[in-house]
Amino acid sequence: MDNQIKGIVEGLLFATGDEGVTIDQLSNVLQLTNINVQNVLDQLKEDYKNDDRGMSLMHANDVYYLTTKKEHSSHLIKLLETPQSSKLSQAALETLAIIAYEQPITRIEVEEVRGVNSERAIRTLMARSLIKEVGRKDTIGRPILFGTTIDFLTYFGLVSLDELPPLPQSIDEQTVETEANLFFDQLNKVSKEE
Numbered sequence: 001m002d003n004q005i006k007g008i009v010e011g012l013l014f015a016t017g018d019e020g021v022t023i024d025q026l027s028n029v030l031q032l033t034n035i036n037v038q039n040v041l042d043q044l045k046e047d048y049k050n051d052d053r054g055m056s057l058m059h060a061n062d063v064y065y066l067t068t069k070k071e072h073s074s075h076l077i078k079l080l081e082t083p084q085s086s087k088l089s090q091a092a093l094e095t096l097a098i099i100a101y102e103q104p105i106t107r108i109e110v111e112e113v114r115g116v117n118s119e120r121a122i123r124t125l126m127a128r129s130l131i132k133e134v135g136r137k138d139t140i141g142r143p144i145l146f147g148t149t150i151d152f153l154t155y156f157g158l159v160s161l162d163e164l165p166p167l168p169q170s171i172d173e174q175t176v177e178t179e180a181n182l183f184f185d186q187l188n189k190v191s192k193e194e
Contacts, residue, residue: 002043005030009040013057013066017123020058020065088124095121096130100152100164104134104145122146130155 012021012029026037041064045057048069058067068076088096095118098110110118125131134147153159 002040005032005040006044006047009037010044010066013044013064016065018065020063022062022064026064088128089121091116091118091121092124096125096148096152099125099131099146100148100161101167103147103161104137105147106137106143106145108143110146 008030009026012026023034023037023041026032026041027034030037032040041057041059047053048056054069054072055066056069058065091114094114095110098113099105102109102113107118107122110122122131129149129151131146131152132149133144135145136142137145148161153161158164
């Protein structure tokens with residue numbers, strides 16, 4: 001049972017990424033006492049101290065999150081310097097187009113336009129420095145606002161956002177599909193040339 005709970009906690013830590021998770025949140029999800037959750041976190045922290053583990057459990061401001069071990073930083077730097085496939089997925093392209101035209105925009109607003117979860121696409125775009133956090137929306141929860149970067153402009157050969165092609169005033173489904181295909185064809189052409 002303990003190993004199963006440790007596995008669940010590890011999965012939750014991984015899933016929350018940089019935002020991390022609090023003991024109260026874990027207690028609520030697992031329906032365990034804070035003391036039991038703290039014991040599981042302590043066990044995980046000990047497990048991660050082994051040399052055969054690549055992660056550490058960090059704790060800051062009552063939030064726990066996973067991070068890579070600092071002694072592995074040279075390998076991470078090499079990985080980040082390795083050229084990636086420059087082609088973006090359809091989901092990432094759609095998300096990027098929405099952010100480019102509607103910025104500043106929250107992830108939830110992007111998802112309302114796309115109709116699907118866009119968290120992974122946003123992470124990909126941030127990792128490629130095509131979008132960035134530009135502030136917080138002044139509403140309940142203060143969600144993060146996203147906007148494009150200078151790298152986005154450079155990537156597409158634009159001097160400013162004013163050079164983005166205008167969106168049509170009246171939109172029918174066929175026009176949207178045609179425009180999206182033209183945009184994505186051009187985007188993929190630029191990606192392949194790099």
